Amino acid sequence: MYAILDIEATGGKVGEESIIEIAIYKFDGKEIVDQFISLVNPEKKIDHYVQKLTHITDKMVLSAPKFHEIAKRIVEITDNCTLVGHNVMFDYRMLKQEFERLGYNFEKEWIDTFEYSEVLIPGLPSYSLGKLCESLGIIVTDRHRASGDARATIALFKLLLDKDAEKIITKKTGLALPKKAHSKYQKLLEGLPNKVGIYYLYNSKMQLIYIGKSSNIALSVNKIFTSKTLRSSKLKRYTRSIKFEETGSEFLAAIKKNNEVINNQPMYNHKVVENKAYPFGLYFLESKRGYSRLEIGKNRKTEAVLKFKTKDKAKEILEKVIHDYNLCLQVNSGIKSENSCFKYKVNECKGACLKEEPKDEYNQRIEDFVALTKFPAETFLILDKGRRGIEKSFYLIEDNQFKGYGYYEYHQQIKSLEKIHHILIPIKETEEVVNMLKYFLYKISKNPNQVILFNE
Incomplete structure (x- = not known):
């Protein structure tokens, strides 16, 4: 039995937020068997940004029940259930936090649909709930409201269960919260946001020793302080203060990290050499008489369409391009065979492998992809x-x-x-x-x- 949930909160510093809305749907894997939806009086002001995002105002929650008044119902509806949510760790943390204020230890196994979406539906442009549902054709009503997001999560979870041929979801048991850092590190973690951005670790002499980027700064730094890798052990030993900068965008975080690692060369970051050549590239091999193709190569004299640090990453992107542009796997893998490729047999290839598709049409699709990786204008x-x-x-x-x-x-x-x-x-x-x-x-x-x- 599953408890699909979504929570909206006041916003503010980690550990100081309170729940303002909660939706829980009890789900037996096929249909909803119970539900609980309620606004919650947080007994504090709601962050202005949260009000604009959710349209939940201070006035709306003024007459709503307080958390202690609905706590028993939450315990009942989640009894013998695994919690399910999209980025469920936020929702789970909020519940645990509210119950801890009541002196009650709320412990549940959990399943994160974000995590399994990346595994079972690879290659999508974004795995945020809104963008993911848009890609999958799942209708979302009342976005950024607990009930609307929870219903969308149910539809997504049903799809994931259907696609899970190896039953990796139902086999996963014994899940718990991420390890909590030792108490001596808790002071360092205070105030870190669950936001995308850059974080900076400093030693006792205020020397910058590490720069990291993350879609969740607080979670990533916590992982450093709970991990047992050699680098994490050194960072735990020497870190005395942490600073951070929210970026809003993971892409911007990656650009900033690259730039600042080059400029500062922190001792525990992998050394970044400005304008170093990436060894692997995705190359465009144009053909006037036959089928053009994309090919992975290493350190060629011609300019690569895209460059990569590893061959595995190059393969991953090539597979995505082949899927996105309905290209022939056999042609782009350089495999010569009189038989058709598997994609042709399942109607995902138009027959370039058998020379059935017109060359001009096929080559145009590859050229369209190559054009997208070029700057569209000088400015x-x-x-x-x-x-x-x-x-x-x-x-x-x-x-x-x-x-x-x-x-x-x-x-x-x-x-x-x-x-x-x-x-x-x-x-x-x-x-x-x-x-x-x-x-x-x-x-x-x-x-x-x-x-x-x-x-x-």
């Missing part, structure tokens, strides 16, 4: 997520060179290059950043509104 902006509210981030490419990034809230701030330069945070262009930008352009290709061209 343009790429738009991305902001840190909160209506804020967004941007990346400026000017005269075919990456200049840096910035944040904005109003469109007039990015209407001209002059205004953009006023809010631009410069970052030096490197081979790695350019390669990251090319891949990002490919990833956002289905959303052309994220690119703004300038005609200078």
Whole structure:
């Protein structure tokens, strides 16, 4: 039996938040057998950003039951159930926190649909609940409200159970919260956000010893202090203070980390050499008479479409491109055979392997992919997520060179290059950043509104 849940909270520092809405659906694997949905009076103010996101106001929760008034119902509906949620650790932590305030130890096994979506449905552009449901055709009503998000999670969980031929979900037992760092490290962890960004570890002399990036800063730093790897042991031994910077975007976090590791060379980061060549590349082999193809190679003289640190990563991206553009696996793997490829047999290949598909049509699809990895103009902006509210981030490419990034809230701030330069945070262009930008352009290709061209 499963308890599918979603929780909305006041916002604020980790450990100080309170629940403002909860939805729990008891699910037997086929249908809902019980449900509990309620606003909750947190007895404190709701963060302004949370109010805008959820449309739950201080006035709405004023007459709602307090947590202690619904606690018994939550215990009853979750009895003998495994908790299921999307990024469920937040919801589970909030429940444990509220019950701890009542002196009750709330312990449950849990299943995270985010984790299993990445395993069972690989290659999607995003695994956030909204984007994931959009990719899968799952209708989401009342987004960012507990009941709406929980119902969407039920639909997603049903799909995952159907796709789970090896029963990896139902076999997983004995799950618990991530290990809690030793008490002597708790002071260091205080105030770290469950947000995407960069974190910086310093020693007793305030020397920067490590820079990390994460989609959840608090969780990643906690893992460092609970891990037993050699590097984690050294970081635990020498870290005396932690700073962080929220970025809002995982892509921006990756760019900033790369730039700052190059500039600072912290002793416990892997050494990053500016403009070092990536050994593996995805190469475009054009054919005028036959079928063009994509091929993985190493240190070739011709320019790669995309570059990679490892061959495995190159294979992963090639497989994604083959899927996205309905290409022939046999042609792009360089396998010569008189038989058709498996994708053709399941109607996912149009027959290039048997020379059935017109060459021009097939080659055009590969050229379309290659074009997406090239800069669309000499000067343009790429738009991305902001840190909160209506804020967004941007990346400026000017005269075919990456200049840096910035944040904005109003469109007039990015209407001209002059205004953009006023809010631009410069970052030096490197081979790695350019390669990251090319891949990002490919990833956002289905959303052309994220690119703004300038005609200078």
